[in-house]
Amino acid sequence: MISEHPSLSDRVLSGTRGAGIRPFLERHASDFAFYGSGKVALRDGLAGLVAPGENVLVPAYLPDAVVEPFHDLGLEPRYYRVRERLAPDRADLDRRLDDETAAVLTVDYFGFPQPGLEAVAALCDDYDCYHVDDNAHAPLSVDDGTLLGTRGHLGITCLRKLLPIPDGAILYCNDESVVERFEPSSFAGVRDGFGVDDCRYVLESFVGTLLETNATVRRAAERALATRSVSVPDPKTRYEAGKAPMSKLSATVVDAVDPTAIRNARRTNYRAWRRLFDARPGIESYFESLPEGICPQGFPLRTRAPQRLLAELERCGVAAHTWPRLPATVSDDPAYAVARKLARETVVLPVHQGIDPAAIEAVGDRLRWRPPATSRPVPR
Template identity: 35%
Template sequence: MNWSLAATQASREPSLPLLDRVAPVPSVADVLADAPGDHHYTGSGKAAMRVVLDALDADAGENVVLPAAVPHGFVEPLRERGVEPRYHRVTPALGADLDHLAARLDDDTVAVVLVHYFGFASPDADAIREVAAEADVPVVEDNSHAALSAPEDRLLGTGSGFGFTSLHKTLPVPDGAVLFTGGSRSAVSDVDHPLLGVADRPSVDDARFVAGKVAARLSDTSRLSRLSALSRLGDGSLLSADADRTPIPYESMRTYEAAKHPMSWLTAHQLPLLSPASVVAPRRESYERWTTALDASPLYDLDPGVCPWMFPVVVDDAPTLARAVSGAFAWPRLPRDVAGQGDAYPVANDLARTLLALPVDRPDQVPALASVVG
């Protein structure tokens, strides 16, 4: 039985302390190493995107075509190199407006970004690759949301010339991303890039991460934060306009700069100790519980092999509701040149107001949280 199917069918394994796991077979490190093509460690998906731009030798005045529904920090590696982030419109199910995408390509386009949202394969992945191939433009596959998601038994992020996946969104690690290269392998392998690799010793940030995990296990912080949020929701103190403001340039660049580093020592040493099933099974169980508990349909059905990042559902007012549910958030927080541009990117701006991402890391919490969502 392949590992992704086993993870889909496995019951939830007991939760173990962060550094008290015995090495399973296969481990997360094994799964990543066995992916098609070559793989390289780095500190974040944004750092991986910067490495790709350097490998493509992207110059100022050129452009990368990508969906309008991306977080604000994603485009900062492009801006840092002087490359234009050129957005295409998306559909309500986070597919691509293929006609608009094709129209955005020109002779200065160096790449097309294909995004897999929330751990689910893009419904238009093949069509996007075809559009890019017709224009002779490489595809960069962004699977930042779910490192172990493998519908049809292939890791998302590994189906194009370049691809990357973030680790900390679904794994109990402080940082990290994996850059996958297929046909463009030599373009990265021959580069001695300062953002690639692994730190050679533990850092203060590693220690802080472990301390935070220990503290979380010693107190029921999720329950306390949820009750606190509910009490403040009633008096209106959570409805500050500041929470929904458009990110300013310095802020979005700061999130990028903080992620520009090789993978931490702690993440690298955790990957061989983590079982894929121990990560995937509880997330799938939580997703199924959300599907049953809510009187609303998620954006995606839970197909075999999928490791969901969050449970995405459309509501009337996602930012307000997110403040009442521990671990939830409105998504995405759009780049400054997309946010508020309703005429140019209507669906992306609608989703920023209505798309609620609900947590799937603790199945036992779903019933209580679902009662808040309604």
């Protein structure tokens, strides 16, 4: 099995003890604070900078719950269009900006720097509003010497997307004006002691590994759970659940891992998927190269037959998924045709540090892929 997330029992964690992520962060970011969730970090970062009634511009290609902190602060989220290759639609952004715009948020999708960032920074200057660099996906991605998330006036990243931990995020205060007005709420920092949730997470992580490595136990568990439907809580509930400092368990793992080993492992696995899919018609990888310093969150690709590919990957034991669950405002509005198409056609494969690249190569031998009848290339 190639699981979606890393596990506490992965060899990258169980090997030699690393120096942790803090020294890496201190090298790259001037001012940062830990949080339980990225959305709550966003809330705290903006709280001292905005007034109720103002608006924030966010890309339409975004998970549904990311705007919850803006609702919490009395701000109006406005979705701007994105282009096929994930750059902001500059003209659309320009149209939606006004005197009440407090901030524009950009996203470094899948751990790669968002194309067109300079244009957004220039617009923010023109309109005298804040630029938020959302690097939720890849805490260790460094682009041309700069850590993603540290480019705008403020930024965030989510440690939970990198490590086998129950929660964890970082707020970056990148500009003097943000540092001065930042007042951490009671949700900032790290909890003092281990809690029941920490124990539950450890247990679930080890049970997950057992299920992946033992087919008999896995089939028995699948049979037992077959009739249970899992419902995802609504965006507000998910946001509110993140209102707590980072857990002690997450902090312990953050302080024990080796960021270089993790980045190298993810890059190796990304390249392994790339080799596997490069020659397959009807599949387009998002990024042409893997620049030095980038620590990919996953291997994202686009296909016009995503459900067929997902089924085939599942048959080969790979946990992949489409991304993201769009907000209704976007999924119901034809004006956001590109974001809707991206959300339908994007499949993200795991590259995490717990995967052995040989397992990815073995998938190549088993994968039976018929390209969709209309496999026009994705526009550049």
